[in-house]
Amino acid sequence: MNINQLKEWTSQALLQGLQVEMKPEEISWEAPPNPTFGDLSTPVSLKLAKILRRKPLDIAHDLAAALQPLLPKAVDALSVTLPGYVNMQYNYAYLASQLLHTQETPAPTAGVRKGKVVIEHTNINPNKAAHIGHLRNSCLGDTLARLLRATGYEVEVQNYIDDTGTAVADIVVGMELLNPVWDESKESFDYFCWDLYTNINERYAVQPELKELQRKVLHDIEIGNNPTATKAKEISTQIVDCHLRTMARFGIFYELLTWESDILHLGFWKHAFAHLKNNDGLVYETEGPNAGCWVVKLDDVEGFSQMENPDKVLVRSNGTATYVAKDIAYQMWKFGVLGLDFQYRPYVVQQNGEMLETSDTYHGTERTCYGRADKVINVIDIRQKYLQDVLRVSLNKLGFTKEANNSVHFGYEVVALSAAAAKELGVTVDEADEKGIYAMAGRKGIGVKADDLVDRVIAKATEEVAKRHPEHTAEENTALGEQIAIAAIRYYMIRYNMNSLIVFDFAEALNMQGNTGPYLQYAHARANNILERAKSNGALPEYRVPEGYALTDPEKLLVRLLYELPEAVERAAEGLAPSVMTEYVYQLASAFMSFYETTPVMNADTQELRSFRLALVDCYRAKLKESLTILGIPAPTRM
RNA sequence: GCGCCCGUAGCUCAGUGGAUAGAGCGCUAGGCUCCGGACCUGGAAGCGGGGGUUCGAUUCCCUCCGGGCGCACCA
Numbered sequence: 001m002n003i004n005q006l007k008e009w010t011s012q013a014l015l016q017g018l019q020v021e022m023k024p025e026e027i028s029w030e031a032p033p034n035p036t037f038g039d040l041s042t043p044v045s046l047k048l049a050k051i052l053r054r055k056p057l058d059i060a061h062d063l064a065a066a067l068q069p070l071l072p073k074a075v076d077a078l079s080v081t082l083p084g085y086v087n088m089q090y091n092y093a094y095l096a097s098q099l100l101h102t103q104e105t106p107a108p109t110a111g112v113r114k115g116k117v118v119i120e121h122t123n124i125n126p127n128k129a130a131h132i133g134h135l136r137n138s139c140l141g142d143t144l145a146r147l148l149r150a151t152g153y154e155v156e157v158q159n160y161i162d163d164t165g166t167a168v169a170d171i172v173v174g175m176e177l178l179n180p181v182w183d184e185s186k187e188s189f190d191y192f193c194w195d196l197y198t199n200i201n202e203r204y205a206v207q208p209e210l211k212e213l214q215r216k217v218l219h220d221i222e223i224g225n226n227p228t229a230t231k232a233k234e235i236s237t238q239i240v241d242c243h244l245r246t247m248a249r250f251g252i253f254y255e256l257l258t259w260e261s262d263i264l265h266l267g268f269w270k271h272a273f274a275h276l277k278n279n280d281g282l283v284y285e286t287e288g289p290n291a292g293c294w295v296v297k298l299d300d301v302e303g304f305s306q307m308e309n310p311d312k313v314l315v316r317s318n319g320t321a322t323y324v325a326k327d328i329a330y331q332m333w334k335f336g337v338l339g340l341d342f343q344y345r346p347y348v349v350q351q352n353g354e355m356l357e358t359s360d361t362y363h364g365t366e367r368t369c370y371g372r373a374d375k376v377i378n379v380i381d382i383r384q385k386y387l388q389d390v391l392r393v394s395l396n397k398l399g400f401t402k403e404a405n406n407s408v409h410f411g412y413e414v415v416a417l418s419a420a421a422a423k424e425l426g427v428t429v430d431e432a433d434e435k436g437i438y439a440m441a442g443r444k445g446i447g448v449k450a451d452d453l454v455d456r457v458i459a460k461a462t463e464e465v466a467k468r469h470p471e472h473t474a475e476e477n478t479a480l481g482e483q484i485a486i487a488a489i490r491y492y493m494i495r496y497n498m499n500s501l502i503v504f505d506f507a508e509a510l511n512m513q514g515n516t517g518p519y520l521q522y523a524h525a526r527a528n529n530i531l532e533r534a535k536s537n538g539a540l541p542e543y544r545v546p547e548g549y550a551l552t553d554p555e556k557l558l559v560r561l562l563y564e565l566p567e568a569v570e571r572a573a574e575g576l577a578p579s580v581m582t583e584y585v586y587q588l589a590s591a592f593m594s595f596y597e598t599t600p601v602m603n604a605d606t607q608e609l610r611s612f613r614l615a616l617v618d619c620y621r622a623k624l625k626e627s628l629t630i631l632g633i634p635a636p637t638r639m
Numbered sequence: 640g641c642g643c644c645c646g647u648a649g650c651u652c653a654g655u656g657g658a659u660a661g662a663g664c665g666c667u668a669g670g671c672u673c674c675g676g677a678c679c680u681g682g683a684a685g686c687g688g689g690g691g692u693u694c695g696a697u698u699c700c701c702u703c704c705g706g707g708c709g710c711a712c713c714a
Contacts, residue, residue: 033659043657049694056694083694085658166714218714293712306641307710316712323714385643386709413644413707435650437707464677484677496652499644501707507664508651512677514663515652522677530674583653586662597670597679617674639677 001098003567006074007040010088013070014044014063020051035553038079038087039560045084056084074098092551096559100543100615116154118334118371119145121379122247122254123160125167126236128197129190130246131447132493132504133381133415133440139493139632140412140578141379142252146630147573147581156370158334159254163236164261167197167442169218172232173210174200190242191449193235198445224265233261244348244356246450250486251632253350256370257358258330262342265361268329269321271340273314281397282314292317296394303389312390327391328398335403336372344370375406377576382411382499410576412498416440418505421448437503448504457485460510461518465639483634487517490632494578515586517633523589524628527621528637530601534614539602541618542611549609554595558616561588562623569630578631585627592620 001009011024032041045060052059060080067086068078076091121141124134145155162168174180174196182192204210220228240257247253263269273294276282285291294315298304314325332338343364347356357367378388388409396404422438423429427446430436440447462481469477492509496502512518534541545551551559561584568584571577601617604610625635 028655028657030655030657037658041658046657046694081658083658162714290712295712303642308641309711313712318712320712322712382644383708416707461677468675468677500652501645503651505651511664514677516663516677518677519663522675526675526678533674579653583662590662593678594680596674600673602674638675 001072001074003564004570006072009072010067010075011042013067014042014086017066018048018052020048022048022051032085032087037081037085038077039090041085041087043085045086049084057082060084060086090556090560092556092559093545093549095563096551096555096616097543097545099559099562099619100545113154114152115374116156116372117148117375117377118156118158118373119148119377119379120158120160120334121145122243122252123162123380124243125165125442126161126163126239126243127167127171128194128239128442129188130243130450131440131442132450132453133447134243135250135450135453135489136412136415136493136502137379137381138247138252139250139490140410140498142250142632143490143494143578143581143630144377144379144410144576146632147569147578150569150630151573153573156256156373157254158256158258158370160258160260160330161236161240162260163233164218164221164264166214166218168232168236169214169221170197170200171235172217172221172228173214174203175231175235177203177210177213188242188451189238190246191451193239194445194449197442201443221261222264224261229261244350246454248351249451249454249482250490251352251634253352253354254356255354256344257347257356258342259359262359262361263326263330266340266342268333268338268340269326272329272332272338273321273325275339276398279398281394281399285311296397298390298393298397301393301397304393312394314394324387324390324394327387328394331376331391331395331407332400332403334371334373334376335400335406337400337403341366342370373406375408376403377408377410379410379412381414383414385409385411408576410498413501414439415502415504417446417448418503421504421506422446424506437501453509454485454489456506457488457510458482461485461488461512464512468639480636480639483636484512484518484521484639487521487633488512489517491517491520491582494631495582497579498577518639520585520589520624520628520631520633521636521639523592524621524624524635525637525639526596527592527617527624530617531614531621532637533602537602539610539614541614542608543615543619544612546606546608546612549612552599554591554598555613555616557591558588558595558620561591562620565623565627569627581627581631585624585631588620588624588627592624 007029008024011027014027015022015024027042027044029040029042032038045056045063048059049056063086064078064080073094074091075088077089079087081087119141122134122138124130145157148155171193178196178199180196182189217228220226221232223229281296283295283297285293285295289309290311290313293313295311295313298310298312304310312324313322315321329338342359343361344357344367345360345364347358350356380388392404392407395407417438417440419429419433419436419438425446427438458481461484462477465477465480489509568581572581599613601610601613604613628635
């Protein structure tokens with residue numbers, strides 16, 4: 001019986017015999033602040049007091065008395081405390097033996113198929129190097145994918161490439177106008193374009209008439225089948241390859257690349273429009289500010305109705321489609337309700353051994369495996385909330401109710417720079433304002449490049465490793481340093497609540513002590529050490545609790561957290577909240593560290609006890625590794 | 640103007656309609672005759688202000704103050 005089943009079962013048992021309208025899932029369970037009260041408590045009597053018009057304490061006593069004869073094995077004892085809590089005390093020896101028995105079986109969380117989820121993340125404009133803002137997107141998206149897979153969903157990760165936007169056009173213009181020379185031996189192409197993008201934007205500022213050229217280039221790119229479009233495609237492809245390489249360093253991979261140019265050339269919107277013209281949700285306006293446009297009426301929708309002009313134009317009076325229109329068609333494709341599909345071809349075999357495919361209108365063939373999602377999650381920063389809301393509401397208005405309900409905008413706050421970080425990048429900062437926050441700006445070239453950050457963290461981690469392991473070769477140290485750097489950065493990128501702005505600071509990102517990724521790895525390496533020591537001494541773990549043994553407090557805490565792992569994963573997955581998982585894993589690692597310091601394993605009093613503790617450590621190590629994998633954090637065996 | 644988000648310890652962040660609001664960094668006092676100190680055990684220090692709903696509010700509602708963001712037939 002796992003913890004969810006225990007809660008559910010007990011909740012049902014509590015409600016039996018009570019004449020109240022209450023569902024078992026309405027009963028909340030929490031860990032009491034004081035361990036002497038027990039391990040799991042419910043304040044349900046306090047809620048019932050009003051309904052039943054009785055004193056909460058009396059109700060609690062009645063509930064406990066009714067529950068007493070039905071107690072499952074996982075529970076040792078019940079108690080009641082003021083003002084009316086019902087507390088359960090775990091039977092730790094039983095829980096431990098349960099854990100140790102299921103230890104060899106695969107993760108209990110990998111179970112039933114729950115349907116297909118398409119996650120779109122990364123989506124970086126293919127015109128410059130990825131920066132730490134993009135990295136937050138990719139780390140969140142990747143962790144989400146791992147969480148959903150671990151809880152039984154089929155997940156398809158797509159990376160959408162906007163290769164026909166102004167961002168790419170600017171690079172094309174920059175190449176023509178500024179004639180820059182790329183020295184391949186000195187920097188990668190995405191770094192080269194980073195500067196070029198800044199330079200051309202500076203040029204626009206002094207020569208606004210160049211915007212005309214930009215418009216022309218953009219137009220050619222959108223039309224396709226001309227030298228400018230070919231050039232643009234070359235550039236964006238080269239940049240995409242850089243981005244894929246950067247993300248691969250973090251263990252982030254994809255199933256499919258989808259290109260805006262393919263969406264345009266295949267006429268996704270045109271196809272959708274032909275069918276939607278007769279749809280009641282799409283209206284042709286003959287008067288008012290939107291005369292001559294096809295619009296979706298949102299003036300009766302909560303959240304839009306108070307706006308000055310709530311209706312959304314999908315087709316302009318000149319007959320062209322808006323951005324949102326294309327988005328609607330694309331979202332329809334993701335759900336398999338567009339009635340039109342891409343052509344596909346293999347793109348590259350990724351470092352994880354899996355093939356990445358790409359849409360390709362001219363060299364591709366048909367596939368039936370992509371899209372057709374039950375649920376679509378778009379990982380996009382919170383500034384796009386309005387557009388994502390429009391997208392969802394419009395789908396609903398156009399009759400795609402189910403699809404609208406299954407469209408999720410996974411919105412997160414952006415990454416900005418601390419005054420110190422901004423200063424380091426050469427931004428003029430207000431010296432008096434130490435707490436100042438500085439936005440990153442691609443056009444101005446203000447931002448920390450993802451690869452620069454990794455290189456820097458690797459350098460520091462490698463240095464730390466070298467200090468501890470003078471016997472290692474430089475290669476060994478670097479290999480380990482890379483794994484530690486990935487842990488530090490990934491953890492830093494996902495540990496915050498999605499609504500909090502990350503104010504990026506080098507000192508914090510480089511930190512490897514306390515609540516950080518490397519701490520978690522250390523907690524794994526230490527466990528591994530014990531196990532290896534045991535192995536070389538011929539000591540074997542025995543997956544059994546010694547007869548009559550009462551677990552120590554640190555052992556209890558460890559057992560409890562291990563017992564709660566499936567619930568933590570589920571909570572994080574269902575709540576789409578990677579930070580819930582980091583919080584849990586940190587607690588688990590921390591509990592082991594306390595155990596480690598206070599509880600001798602190899603020097604345990606009896607051989608029986610040593611075997612048990614070895615088994616517990618073994619179980620913990622496996623589950624921590626499982627948890628780290630969900631976070632995309634490597635688990636080296638020593639560091 | 641309309642809308643969304645945020646304000647918790649010196650700093651960076653967790654947290655929940657319930658019992659004593661938790662971590663890390665920093666500060667401070669300790670700790671390897673014992674499986675690695677990227678560690679552990681203590682200490683000082685906190686829910687922006689004011690109303691309301693509730694048996695109970697840091698959490699929900701209103702308001703004020705302070706901060707961030709978004710609201711095109713643009714892309």
